[in-house]
Amino acid sequence: MLPNSRTAIFPMFLSCLILLSRLKRSHLAGDLISKLRMFFSWSFANISFFQPHAFLMIGIPGLEAIHGWISILFSSMYTAALTGNCLILLALRRTPSLHQPMYYFLSMLALTDVGLTLATMPTTLAVLWFDHRLIGFDTCLVQMFFLHFFSVVESSVLLAMSFDRFVAISNPLRYASVLTNNVIIRIGLAIVARATVSLFPLPFLLKRLNFCPGKILLSHSFCFHADVMKRACADITVNIIYGLYVVLSTVGFDSLLIVLSYTLILHTVMSLASPKERIRALNTCVSHILAVLIFFIPVIGVSMIHRFGRHLTPIVHALVAYVYLVVPPVLNPVIYSVKSKPIREAMLRVLREKTKG
Numbered sequence: 001m002l003p004n005s006r007t008a009i010f011p012m013f014l015s016c017l018i019l020l021s022r023l024k025r026s027h028l029a030g031d032l033i034s035k036l037r038m039f040f041s042w043s044f045a046n047i048s049f050f051q052p053h054a055f056l057m058i059g060i061p062g063l064e065a066i067h068g069w070i071s072i073l074f075s076s077m078y079t080a081a082l083t084g085n086c087l088i089l090l091a092l093r094r095t096p097s098l099h100q101p102m103y104y105f106l107s108m109l110a111l112t113d114v115g116l117t118l119a120t121m122p123t124t125l126a127v128l129w130f131d132h133r134l135i136g137f138d139t140c141l142v143q144m145f146f147l148h149f150f151s152v153v154e155s156s157v158l159l160a161m162s163f164d165r166f167v168a169i170s171n172p173l174r175y176a177s178v179l180t181n182n183v184i185i186r187i188g189l190a191i192v193a194r195a196t197v198s199l200f201p202l203p204f205l206l207k208r209l210n211f212c213p214g215k216i217l218l219s220h221s222f223c224f225h226a227d228v229m230k231r232a233c234a235d236i237t238v239n240i241i242y243g244l245y246v247v248l249s250t251v252g253f254d255s256l257l258i259v260l261s262y263t264l265i266l267h268t269v270m271s272l273a274s275p276k277e278r279i280r281a282l283n284t285c286v287s288h289i290l291a292v293l294i295f296f297i298p299v300i301g302v303s304m305i306h307r308f309g310r311h312l313t314p315i316v317h318a319l320v321a322y323v324y325l326v327v328p329p330v331l332n333p334v335i336y337s338v339k340s341k342p343i344r345e346a347m348l349r350v351l352r353e354k355t356k357g
Contacts, residue, residue: 049210050210050211050212050213051137051207051209051210051211052137052211052213052216052231053136053137054134054135054136054137054140054216055134055135055137055140055216055217055218055223055228055231056133056134056216056217056218057123057127057133057134057135057218057220057221057222058127058133058217058218058219058220058221058314058318059124059127059128059221059318060315060318060319060322061313061314061315061318062313062314062315063315067127067128067131068128068129070128071125071128071129074124074125074128074326075125077326077327077330078117078121078124078125078326080330080333081113081114081117081326081329081330081333082114082117082118084329084330084332084333084334084337085110085111085113085114085117085329085332085333086110086114087333087347087350087351088106088107088110088333088336088337088343088347089107089110089111089114090350091343091346091347091349091350092106092107092110092343092346093107094346094349094350095342095346095349097342098342098343098346101164101175101176101179101184102161102164102165102168103342103343104184105157105160105161105164105184106161106336106343108157108160108188108191109154109157109158109161109291109332110332110333112150112153112154112157113154113328113329113332113333114329115146115149115150115153116147116150116151116154116325116328116329117326117329119143119146119147119150119222120143120147120221120222120325120326123135123143123221123222124221124222126221127221128221135218135223140223140228141203141206141207141223141228142203143222143223144202144203144206144223144224144225144228145199145200145202145203147222147223147224147325148199148202148225148246149195149196149199150195151251151299152194152195152198152199152246152250152251153191153192153195154295154328155250155251155254155255155295155296155299156191156194156195156250156254157191158254158258158288158291158292158295158296159254159257159258159261160187160191161288161291162257162258162261162262162288162292163261164179165261165265165284165285165288166261166264166265167179168284169265169268169269169281169284169285170264170265170268194250195250198246198249198250199246201242202225202242202243202246205238205239205242206225206228206229206232206239209229209232209234209236209239210232210233210234211231211232211233211234212231212232212233215230215231215232215233216231218231219314219317219318220317220318220321222325224306224321225239225243226243226306226307227306229243247303251296251299251303255296258292258296262285262289265281265285268281269281269282286339287335287336287339287340290331290335290339291328291332291335291336294327294328294331294332294335295328298320298323298324298327298328299324301320301323301324302320302321302324305317305320
C-alpha cells in the first residue's frame with residue numbers, strides 16, 4: 001500500500017471508531033473494534049512515518065449516557081469562572097485605590113484563570129453538548145501548549161504573590177519601594193518568558209514522533225502532553241525526560257519556594273509581640289494560601305496519576321484532570337471576594353454600575 005493512500009484510509013478508520021463508540025458495550029462491538037484495529041495496523045504496515053489527521057476525545061468515561069446533564073454543570077462552572085475573573089479585572093481597573101502591588105498580582109492571576117478556562121472550554125463543551133469528539137492533530141498541539149502555558153504561568157504568579165506577602169510582612173516600610181510598577185512589569189514579563197521558553201519545545205518533540213494508527217483515542221476532552229505522547233509507537237524517552245524536567249523546574253521549583261516563603265513569613269509573624277498583630281498579619285495570607293492549595297494539590301495529583309496510576313479506572317483520571325483545570329478558576333474569585341473586603345466592595349460597585357446602566 002502506498003504511503004499517500006493513508007489520506008483515504010484514516011477518515012474511514014475514524015468513522016468506524018466513532019460509530020462503534022456510540023454502540024452499547026457488547027462482545028460484538030469489542031470484536032469489531034479489535035478486528036478493525038488489526039486491519040488498519042496491517043494497512044499501515046508499509047508506512048515508515050505516520051501522524052494522525054485527528055484524535056478522538058472522550059468526556060467522562062462510563063457516564064456518556066448523562067453527558068447532557070453533566071454539560072449543564074460544566075457550562076455553569078465555565079460561566080462562573082469567566083464571570084468572576086472578568087469581574088475582578090474590571091473592579092481592579094476601575095478602582096484607583098486598588099492599584100497596589102498585591103492587587104496587580106491578583107489581576108495577573110485572574111487573567112491567567114481566564115486563559116486556562118478558554119483553553120479547555122471549547123473542546124470540553126463540544127464533547128459534552130454535541131458529542132463532537134474529533135480534534136485535529138495540529139489543533140491538539142496548540143491546545144496542549146496553551147493549556148500547559150497557563151498552568152505554568154499560574155504557578156509562577158502564585159510564587160510572585162508569596163514573595164509579595166513576604167515583603168509586605170517582613171519589611172512593610174520598604175514594601176512600596178521594593179515592589180514598584182517597573183519591578184511588577186518585569187516580573188510579569190519574566191513569568192510569560194519563562195513559560196514560553198519552557199514549553200515551546202513540547203509540540204516539536206511530539207511532531208517528530210511516529211504515531212500508531214490504532215491509538216488515536218485520548219483520555220480527556222482536551223490534549224495533555226502526557227496523554228498525547230502515549231499514543232506514539234516510537235521511543236518517547238526524550239518526551240518523558242523533558243516533560244519531567246518542565247514539571248520539576250516550574251511547578252516543582254515554585255512550590256518549594258512558596259513553602260520557603262511561608263516558612264520565613266511564619267518566622268517573622270512569630271517574632272511579633274502582640275497576638276492581634278500576628279493574627280492580622282496571617283489573615284492577609286489566607287486567600288493566597290487557599291489559592292495555592294486548590295492549584296498545587298490537583299497538579300500533584302494529575303502528575304502522579306499520569307506516571308504511577310495506570311491501574312486506576314479512566315473515570316479517576318478524567319475527574320482529577322477536570323478538578324485541576326476547572327476548579328481553581330472557579331474558586332479563586334470566590335476566595336478573594338469573600339476574604340478581601342476591598343475586592344468585594346469593588347466588585348459590588350461594578351455590579352451596581354452595570355445594573356444602573
